[in-house]
Amino acid sequence: MTRRQLLVVLLVTIPLAACQRKRELSPPQIRYGRDTCAECGMILSDPRFAAAATTADGETVLFDDIGCLLAYRQKHSPSWAAIWIHDLDTQAWLQAENAWYLVSPSIRSPMGYGIAAFAGQDAAQRRQAELGGDLLPWNELLARPPARPRQH
Amino acid sequence: MHRLILAATLTMLLLVTPPQVRANELLVCPECPLRDVQQAIATAPVGATIRVRGGVYAGPVVVDRPLTLYGENWPAIDGGGQGTVLHVAAPDVRVEGFIVRGSGTNHDREDTGILVTAPRAQIVGNQVLDSLFGIQLLNAPDGLVKGNLVAGKPLPEPQRGDGIKLWYSPRAQILNNHVRDSRDVIVWYSDQTLLQGNVVERGRYGLHFMYSSDSLVEQNVLRDNSVGIYLMYGARQIVRNNVFFHNRGPSGYGLAIKETDGVVTEANLILRNRVGLYIDNSPISQGVINHITGNWIAYNDVGLLISPATRSNRILENTLLENLEQAAPQGGGTLDHLTWADSGRGNFWSDYAGYDADRNGIGDLPYQNRALSSVLTDRSPLLAFFRFSLVASALDLAARAVPLFQPAPRFTDPAPLIQPTPLPELPWSVSPPSRTDAFLSLALLPAAALPFLFALRRSPRLALAEAAKAPRPPAPVVLASVAPSAATAVCTVTDAAVVQVYGLTKRFGSRLVLDHVSFSVRPGEAVALWGPNGVGKTTILRCLLGRTAYSGTVTVFGHSPLQDGPAVRAHVGYVPQQLPLLDLTVGELLTTVARLRGEPLERAWERLGVFGLQHTWHQPVRTLSGGMQQRLALALATIGDPPLLLLDEPTANLDTTAREELMAALQQLREAGRTIIFASHRPDDVWRLATRVLRLEAGRVVAESRAAALPVRHDIHQSLILELDADALQPATHLLTAHGFAVYREDQRLRVLVPPQRKAEPFFLLARLGIQVRDFQLEVTDGW
Numbered sequence: 001m002t003r004r005q006l007l008v009v010l011l012v013t014i015p016l017a018a019c020q021r022k023r024e025l026s027p028p029q030i031r032y033g034r035d036t037c038a039e040c041g042m043i044l045s046d047p048r049f050a051a052a053a054t055t056a057d058g059e060t061v062l063f064d065d066i067g068c069l070l071a072y073r074q075k076h077s078p079s080w081a082a083i084w085i086h087d088l089d090t091q092a093w094l095q096a097e098n099a100w101y102l103v104s105p106s107i108r109s110p111m112g113y114g115i116a117a118f119a120g121q122d123a124a125q126r127r128q129a130e131l132g133g134d135l136l137p138w139n140e141l142l143a144r145p146p147a148r149p150r151q152h
Numbered sequence: 153m154h155r156l157i158l159a160a161t162l163t164m165l166l167l168v169t170p171p172q173v174r175a176n177e178l179l180v181c182p183e184c185p186l187r188d189v190q191q192a193i194a195t196a197p198v199g200a201t202i203r204v205r206g207g208v209y210a211g212p213v214v215v216d217r218p219l220t221l222y223g224e225n226w227p228a229i230d231g232g233g234q235g236t237v238l239h240v241a242a243p244d245v246r247v248e249g250f251i252v253r254g255s256g257t258n259h260d261r262e263d264t265g266i267l268v269t270a271p272r273a274q275i276v277g278n279q280v281l282d283s284l285f286g287i288q289l290l291n292a293p294d295g296l297v298k299g300n301l302v303a304g305k306p307l308p309e310p311q312r313g314d315g316i317k318l319w320y321s322p323r324a325q326i327l328n329n330h331v332r333d334s335r336d337v338i339v340w341y342s343d344q345t346l347l348q349g350n351v352v353e354r355g356r357y358g359l360h361f362m363y364s365s366d367s368l369v370e371q372n373v374l375r376d377n378s379v380g381i382y383l384m385y386g387a388r389q390i391v392r393n394n395v396f397f398h399n400r401g402p403s404g405y406g407l408a409i410k411e412t413d414g415v416v417t418e419a420n421l422i423l424r425n426r427v428g429l430y431i432d433n434s435p436i437s438q439g440v441i442n443h444i445t446g447n448w449i450a451y452n453d454v455g456l457l458i459s460p461a462t463r464s465n466r467i468l469e470n471t472l473l474e475n476l477e478q479a480a481p482q483g484g485g486t487l488d489h490l491t492w493a494d495s496g497r498g499n500f501w502s503d504y505a506g507y508d509a510d511r512n513g514i515g516d517l518p519y520q521n522r523a524l525s526s527v528l529t530d531r532s533p534l535l536a537f538f539r540f541s542l543v544a545s546a547l548d549l550a551a552r553a554v555p556l557f558q559p560a561p562r563f564t565d566p567a568p569l570i571q572p573t574p575l576p577e578l579p580w581s582v583s584p585p586s587r588t589d590a591f592l593s594l595a596l597l598p599a600a601a602l603p604f605l606f607a608l609r610r611s612p613r614l615a616l617a618e619a620a621k622a623p624r625p626p627a628p629v630v631l632a633s634v635a636p637s638a639a640t641a642v643c644t645v646t647d648a649a650v651v652q653v654y655g656l657t658k659r660f661g662s663r664l665v666l667d668h669v670s671f672s673v674r675p676g677e678a679v680a681l682w683g684p685n686g687v688g689k690t691t692i693l694r695c696l697l698g699r700t701a702y703s704g705t706v707t708v709f710g711h712s713p714l715q716d717g718p719a720v721r722a723h724v725g726y727v728p729q730q731l732p733l734l735d736l737t738v739g740e741l742l743t744t745v746a747r748l749r750g751e752p753l754e755r756a757w758e759r760l761g762v763f764g765l766q767h768t769w770h771q772p773v774r775t776l777s778g779g780m781q782q783r784l785a786l787a788l789a790t791i792g793d794p795p796l797l798l799l800d801e802p803t804a805n806l807d808t809t810a811r812e813e814l815m816a817a818l819q820q821l822r823e824a825g826r827t828i829i830f831a832s833h834r835p836d837d838v839w840r841l842a843t844r845v846l847r848l849e850a851g852r853v854v855a856e857s858r859a860a861a862l863p864v865r866h867d868i869h870q871s872l873i874l875e876l877d878a879d880a881l882q883p884a885t886h887l888l889t890a891h892g893f894a895v896y897r898e899d900q901r902l903r904v905l906v907p908p909q910r911k912a913e914p915f916f917l918l919a920r921l922g923i924q925v926r927d928f929q930l931e932v933t934d935g936w
Contacts, residue, residue: 032310033310033402034402035402036402036403040384041410042382045335045356046259046310048259108319112341112363
């Protein structure tokens with residue numbers, strides 16, 4: 001192999017390798033009972049309400065309540081590449097922007113914000129009929145995040 | 153004659169008629185006309201009392217009218233693993249004396265042991281077991297929850313529910329409850345709560361306040377939780393005279409205060425937590441002050457951890473004793489904006505290096521917290537790994553030697569106290585006994601300690617080469633019942649006996665406590681003195697130790713305890729029913745005993761490890777849990793390897809887990825050939841440990857079994873032996889115990905003692921929690 005050929009090979013492979021190394025964004029593994037919320041400091045125990053967000057370079061923050069995620073976002077204006085929440089019924093991870101949100105005082109979430117997420121609108125509406133409250137898509141939830149429940 | 157017949161008839165009628173029920177009372181029992189609690193509630197008039205006798209009653213039960221439900225002899229309401237077990241839906245209901253167990257596991261529905269949804273409920277003296285949520289007051293103001301035991305469902309901590317939960321239930325009184333192995337005791341949206349005298353252990357947050365104000369939290373013990381108390385988003389909370397001990401979970405705070413206004417934290421003992429007191433942005437409102445006064449904050453990794461945004465805290469007259477880091481700002485910065493002294497009085501710092509030339513009790517130099525290594529650790533917590541290392545010491549030395557390197561102080565206490573502040577009034581000393589009682593206690597304490605201390609002398613090892621191991625239990629019981637008058641003939645005195653007792657008689661005044669007791673104990677035997685309280689078991693042990701005079705013949709290793717007490721006690725390790733609560737630390741006590749018995753400290757340290765107590769080395773003995781104290785007593789008794797152990801009701805004050813651990817340790821000692829004589833009134837302990845049993849009644853040996861395999865109760869004749877996965881053993885033990893079974897661990901198996909009609913029940917209970925039974929056996933014993 002001549003030097004020129006070697007140079008060409010390197011020029012082609014190095015960017016390819018760099019592309020491969022780019023991290024695939026995926027929901028984190030939460031250690032329930034051990035990990036703590038980045039906003040309120042409480043221990044994450046309930047997967048139904050746990051949420052997470054990741055920056056483009058892979059740094060992840062965890063929240064015990066979707067309300068904590070919204071409060072943190074308002075305070076710090078972070079540049080997140082992905083946000084995940086859990087489906088209330090199945091406890092499966094969902095992309096935050098694809099989910100429907102029921103905001104109801106009857107939902108007893110860890111910090112009392114009363115926000116639950118659902119993969120589909122039908123399931124969310126069924127719960128809305130049972131628990132009451134407002135059904136919102138992600139953008140509307142971001143536009144008017146619920147305040148902390150009660151101040152003394 | 154007619155009168156006589158009439159009187160006899162009336163007497164017979166009185167004898168055969170069930171106990172009279174007072175007006176406005178209903179009686180429910182398995183043999184009564186009314187056998188169903190729900191049915192009784194449906195027929196009861198408002199304000200009635202329903203007395204429920206011992207037995208198992210099916211849940212769910214809904215109380216929909218003002219009533220009193222009174223349990224006699226622990227009736228159990230069993231939810232069968234579905235939904236909520238007992239729902240109090242009407243005001244002014246009192247529930248007392250029940251076992252409530254077996255709720256469902258659904259977090260959406262919040263399946264609960266006792267759910268209250270109406271005002272003025274009184275939930276008193278119940279045992280709530282195997283329930284997702286223990287006791288829940290939901291929109292139920294003015295409730296009283298008093299004297300209950302709540303043991304959570306045996307699930308991994310994140311899957312548990314709360315032990316006690318208040319939700320929009322103001323003015324509740326939560327008094328003297330014992331909550332363990334649940335998630336939190338949580339107070340949501342409920343003002344003016346009184347939490348007093350509770351013990352909360354092995355949970356996530358011992359007491360957790362969310363959006364609640366104006367509460368009083370006093371005389372509680374919070375131990376072995378992730379966090380002792382977490383105050384969040386409330387105001388005007390008073391936290392005083394509580395004990396925060398060994399809360400070292402993921403957060404690991406003794407007391408944490410987050411965005412809470414007007415907190416008064418005074419006279420608490422905050423001991424051995426990861427962080428003693430954590431303050432985050434509290435108070436949050438302008439013009440409000442939090443007070444931290446008169447607390448003892450000792451032996452924590454970090455005494456005080458305070459977020460940089462925190463202002464307006466007055467931290468005065470506290471004792472900060474031997475915390476690895478006395479006080480630190482979270483993430484760096486300083487704490488100088490807080491008030492560390494007022495009216496010329498600051499706090500006591502055990503690492504204060506100044507002096508008090510004018511003897512006014514105040515250091516003449518300010519206390520300054522400025523170690524360079526600590527400042528670096530504030531910025532990068534991982535550097536704590538190098539704490540106490542040569543590098544860290546060198547850094548601090550360099551900083552002191554060359555002021556150029558010395559960091560600015562993180563804070564300054566201008567008037568440090570020279571002496572520690574008074575030890576706070578603690579829950580166990582809040583209601584002192586009367587003077588006479590106190591005097592008696594003081595007099596009895598050394599008396600109780602005497603045999604213990606005497607038994608700690610160094611002993612030459614006794615040759616046990618000829619000792620034959622006693623046969624192991626599985627053979628059926630062969631029991632010799634004897635008439636009391638023939639009791640002395642029961643036991644044979646043999647030459648090889650370690651202990652020989654013949655005609656032992658003891659009187660206290662005119663009362664005959666021991667009446668010609670005779671028995672002998674061979675090397676390697678584990679002999680149980682079994683009988684109810686007051687039959688003379690402890691007195692026999694005291695006679696063997698030579699601690700009380702007697703008539704008759706007693707020899708221990710050939711010596712008379714009365715005439716040659718020291719020679720006897722040199723061969724004996726004694727475990728009292730309760731270790732005297734000394735102010736020494738475990739390390740100090742162990743060191744003292746090891747020196748007395750001439751055992752190298754390294755060996756004593758290893759011994760502490762065998763009993764799982766090495767981590768308690770710096771801990772005062774009185775702060776150990778009951779189980780740990782008994783294990784410590786056993787560790788101390790084995791120092792110097794005495795060949796004979798005497799144990800007085802070793803498991804009397806222990807919960808199931810602690811009892812299990814202690815029994816396992818004792819079994820190991822028995823397997824190692826140690827001779828054991830133990831007093832017990834618990835048939836299950838006897839069954840487990842003894843190779844021979846002497847049954848005592850009214851100071852006499854009335855029966856003896858040569859190969860012990862006693863059933864636990866008279867009505868139990870079968871042992872169900874379950875093989876489970878290793879990680880399922882502990883939760884299965886917990887679950888089956890909650891449902892009234894006696895459960896013993898045998899290596900990787902559980903032995904469950906089952907009455908004939910309940911043989912299948914353990915399988916259903918385990919299946920409810922998804923615990924798989926890999927194999928099982930059913931063993932039949934002949935019974936006592």
